Amino acid sequence: MEVxxxxxxxxxxxxxxxNLDIDLGSEPDRWTLIQMxxxxxxxxxxxxxxxxxxxxxLPAATVRSLRADDxxxxxxxxxxxxxxxxxxxxxxxxxxRDGSASYWTVSADTRxxxxxxxxxxxxxxxxxxxxxxxxxxxxxxxxxxQILDLSKSKAAEAIRSLYGLDTLDAVxxxxxxxxxxxxxxxxxxxxxxxxxxxxxLQNALDEVKTAKAxxxxxxxGAVTRLAKGEKExxxxxxxxxxxxxxDAGVRAEIELIDQRHKEIDATAGExxxxxxxxxxxxxxxxxxxxxxxxxxxxxxxxxxLPETISREFFRELSDQKVCVxxxxxxxxxxxxxxxxxxxxxxxxxxxxxNQMKLALRESKGDPDExxxxxxxxxxxxxxxxxxxxxxxxLTSERIAEGDEILARLGQDKDALKRELxxxxxxVERLTTRDPARQRALRLGWETNVPLxxxxxxxxxxRLDTATKTRRFALQGESLKDLVKATSTRALDILRxxxxxSTNDKLSQIMKTEHIRIARIGGGLELRSDQVASxxxxxxxxxxxxxxxxxxxxxxxxxxxxxxIVDSPAVSIDVASRREIAQLIPDFxxxxxxxxxxxxxxxxxxxxxxxKKDVRYLTIMPQGGGTADIQYGIEAFKDFHGPExxx
Amino acid sequence: xxxxxxxTEALDSTLAxxxxxxxxxxxxxxxxVSLVLTSNYQDADVRRVMESxxxxxxxxx
Numbered sequence: 001m002e003v004x005x006x007x008x009x010x011x012x013x014x015x016x017x018x019n020l021d022i023d024l025g026s027e028p029d030r031w032t033l034i035q036m037x038x039x040x041x042x043x044x045x046x047x048x049x050x051x052x053x054x055x056x057x058l059p060a061a062t063v064r065s066l067r068a069d070d071x072x073x074x075x076x077x078x079x080x081x082x083x084x085x086x087x088x089x090x091x092x093x094x095x096x097r098d099g100s101a102s103y104w105t106v107s108a109d110t111r112x113x114x115x116x117x118x119x120x121x122x123x124x125x126x127x128x129x130x131x132x133x134x135x136x137x138x139x140x141x142x143x144x145x146q147i148l149d150l151s152k153s154k155a156a157e158a159i160r161s162l163y164g165l166d167t168l169d170a171v172x173x174x175x176x177x178x179x180x181x182x183x184x185x186x187x188x189x190x191x192x193x194x195x196x197x198x199x200x201l202q203n204a205l206d207e208v209k210t211a212k213a214x215x216x217x218x219x220x221g222a223v224t225r226l227a228k229g230e231k232e233x234x235x236x237x238x239x240x241x242x243x244x245x246x247d248a249g250v251r252a253e254i255e256l257i258d259q260r261h262k263e264i265d266a267t268a269g270e271x272x273x274x275x276x277x278x279x280x281x282x283x284x285x286x287x288x289x290x291x292x293x294x295x296x297x298x299x300x301x302x303x304x305l306p307e308t309i310s311r312e313f314f315r316e317l318s319d320q321k322v323c324v325x326x327x328x329x330x331x332x333x334x335x336x337x338x339x340x341x342x343x344x345x346x347x348x349x350x351x352x353x354n355q356m357k358l359a360l361r362e363s364k365g366d367p368d369e370x371x372x373x374x375x376x377x378x379x380x381x382x383x384x385x386x387x388x389x390x391x392x393x394l395t396s397e398r399i400a401e402g403d404e405i406l407a408r409l410g411q412d413k414d415a416l417k418r419e420l421x422x423x424x425x426x427v428e429r430l431t432t433r434d435p436a437r438q439r440a441l442r443l444g445w446e447t448n449v450p451l452x453x454x455x456x457x458x459x460x461x462r463l464d465t466a467t468k469t470r471r472f473a474l475q476g477e478s479l480k481d482l483v484k485a486t487s488t489r490a491l492d493i494l495r496x497x498x499x500x501s502t503n504d505k506l507s508q509i510m511k512t513e514h515i516r517i518a519r520i521g522g523g524l525e526l527r528s529d530q531v532a533s534x535x536x537x538x539x540x541x542x543x544x545x546x547x548x549x550x551x552x553x554x555x556x557x558x559x560x561x562x563x564i565v566d567s568p569a570v571s572i573d574v575a576s577r578r579e580i581a582q583l584i585p586d587f588x589x590x591x592x593x594x595x596x597x598x599x600x601x602x603x604x605x606x607x608x609x610x611k612k613d614v615r616y617l618t619i620m621p622q623g624g625g626t627a628d629i630q631y632g633i634e635a636f637k638d639f640h641g642p643e644x645x646x
Numbered sequence: 647x648x649x650x651x652x653x654t655e656a657l658d659s660t661l662a663x664x665x666x667x668x669x670x671x672x673x674x675x676x677x678x679v680s681l682v683l684t685s686n687y688q689d690a691d692v693r694r695v696m697e698s699x700x701x702x703x704x705x706x707x
Binding site (some may be wrong): 020123124126127164165167168169171174175177178407471474475476478482483485486487488490492493494497558561 | 650652653655656657659660661663664675678679682683684685686690692693695696697699701702
């Protein structure tokens with residue numbers, strides 16, 4: 001990507017910037033020298049360029065300080081660029097009344113005049129144009145000292161900014177945001193997303209698993225014992241019967257009881273079957289239910305016919321000469337039949353509703369039938385209980401007569417029944433799914449298998465969520481480490497590359513004292529042939545080193561940027577100026593240099609020999625904040641201005 | 647945009663030292679770096695690379 005500067009424009013700004021329009025041409029020359037006296041707004045112009053390129057927020061006091069005079073309420077700065085040969089204008093609108101500033105972009109490829117609020121630059125360029133980098137190519141002469149200052153980090157910042165390493169580091173912020181989102185999402189399930197919390201969740205899950213295993217074991221044991229106990233009970237009953245049957249009289253009574261027992265069971269079975277059948281027919285269950293069903297059938301919509309098969313009926317009827325009621329069908333009747341048919345037609349599914357409606361309306365039943373059946377069933381159960389009492393009486397009488405064997409069998413049976421009752425209670429406690437029974441029995445996951453299964457599911461879910469979140473967080477940390485390692489390693493490689501390139505240039509500039517860059521830390525660490533650590537350099541040497549560094553940095557960068565520099569040679573001697581003027585220009589695709597008249601000697605005059613690709617502008621004040629712009633080398637050479645730096 | 651050789655070299659060095667990571671992750675990581683350098687990435691790109699990173703959820707220290 002290549003960025004070139006084609007001009008800038010000011011309106012109602014202080015100094016000589018009341019109404020200035022600098023045009024560098026639609027195809028700007030490679031080198032532009034702009035000569036203007038102090039007080040014309042060089043420094044302000046450089047600031048405005050940096051702010052507009054970076055989109056910096058401006059304090060109200062700064063905005064108001066730019067005001068040309070009290071008569072103007074608004075001002076504007078515009079910088080014109082070619083980005084890969086596409087023209088684009090960035091504008092800074094200033095409102096001096098409220099101290100506000102807003103940025104705008106004008107591009108030819110947008111509708112409605114192409115003016116949109118904001119810095120609408122290509123994404124990678126927008127990211128690139130940060131203050132740390134912009135200060136390097138819209139160059140502040142004071143930065144030369146800062147680049148060399150080890151206590152500051154300008155040099156490293158410049159490399160990081162230019163090669164996008166700072167953008168790479170921004171990934172860590174995105175990772176943190178993603179992990180935070182994941183934690184927020186997981187917090188609805190569990191607050192444990194750190195390893196300690198996960199261990200606690202694992203322990204909690206293990207606790208439930210242990211309880212579940214214990215409950216399953218208890219259940220299996222109870223069921224097995226219950227099955228054995230019931231067989232044992234049958235065996236005891238048989239032994240008791242056999243013992244009782246040894247007496248012929250008792251045996252006859254028992255046979256009668258057994259016979260009666262079978263009859264009762266058969267009758268009770270019939271009542272049960274009939275009762276279940278009645279329960280399947282709601283009109284028979286209760287008089288109130290029957291009344292409500294019939295009421296519902298009456299309230300359903302008026303009977304309608306399915307449209308597909310019934311419309312034809314009306315059509316055929318209208319074609320008849322006589323109606324089904326015997327009345328003749330004329331033109332009016334025919335029209336009435338066809339027009340009125342829709343009132344009786346509905347979607348085809350209506351036939352199902354019709355059937356339901358008829359069935360409901362005609363609901364019939366004997367609502368007392370169920371009561372009779374239940375009453376009969378209760379009688380059978382009472383008879384059965386009486387038979388049982390009769391059998392017990394026979395056993396008791398024999399025991400009272402001294403039958404010890406029968407007494408022992410009876411005791412064994414009673415003990416076994418108590419044990420079986422306890423086992424059945426245990427099985428119910430272990431297996432009931434009825435929430436009401438679970439509450440009544442005060443059951444929890446520690447004592448009830450279904451509740452334990454539910455708790456197991458909940459705790460498994462919590463652990464899974466926490467583990468997944470923890471894993472995600474660890475993945476984030478690892479990714480951040482890898483990004484940081486890549487960024488650090490890339491910076492080291494780039495530092496070495498820029499150091500070598502800078503030293504190559506310094507070897508051409510520094511003829512008297514061979515100063516070199518030892519390493520790029522935060523700033524530039526210097527050495528010379530004489531000393532390993534060169535801490536003091538002259539202003540000229542500092543500027544030379546800074547240019548060598550900047551040209552190395554910008555010339556090899558992935559983006560080609562214009563180099564705009566204020567007073568590029570004012571602090572160095574004439575001999576060094578000539579060397580710098582010979583060396584620097586070829587490193588940049590475009591250079592725009594603000595010079596004062598004293599810099600012509602040695603520096604600006606070195607460009608006079610270049611026959612093409614050089615543009616000269618001379619800006620002279622005309623009073624009242626206005627200026628006159630002279631293009632060409634003659635006006636440039638003839639200009640005489642103050643010799644001090646702005 | 648072509649990645650600067652310095653960054654490619656740094657990537658090679660970093661990924662060579664990243665033991666236990668799959669080729670799929672390494673490929674995704676390179677792509678992510680390329681997207682980030684051109685400011686052309688979204689959270690979903692970062693998430694995908696994160697999720698392809700092999701980590702061990704170890705026992706408590």
